[in-house]
Amino acid sequence: MTRSPRIFLLMNRAYAALARAADRRTKAEGDVSLAQHGVLFALTREDGLTVSALARMLSMGKPSVSGMVDRLAVRGLVRRQRDDADGRVVRVLLQTEGAALVARTKPVVREMNAALLAPFDEPEQEVIGRFLKHVADNAEDVLALGASEEKT
Known part of the structure; x- marks a missing residue:
């Protein structure tokens, strides 16, 4: 019988290697980290997201994303703006230079x-693609505490 792949080990190694290599490339091409590029890319798809929405999309913590947004804002790539309808909500808006950076790095x-x-x-x-989407969409439910006990 063939041994099943060790998914956790392989995913961890693959993610670490991929993140390191991609981070080097995005820094070389656009002087932004891979995670910062993710923020900018998300805003090209839907401008005006909140930090909370960005954090959910990127599977990151709000404080981490907030710090990234601050650094991107200092560089003039994004800006924060209070929502007109609800002043408690702060939106992150892509600036022209940020959109140009994504346009330049997207082919890379x-x-x-x-x-x-x-x-x-x-x-x-x-x-x-199906496997990675399945993991991203279902890991919490599939691997939740007690999930295997519920199915038996």
């Missing part, structure tokens, strides 16, 4: 993605 990210997937044919790439 596409290239990195293609390089990672190159050894795999299309059906394998679909399985990889």
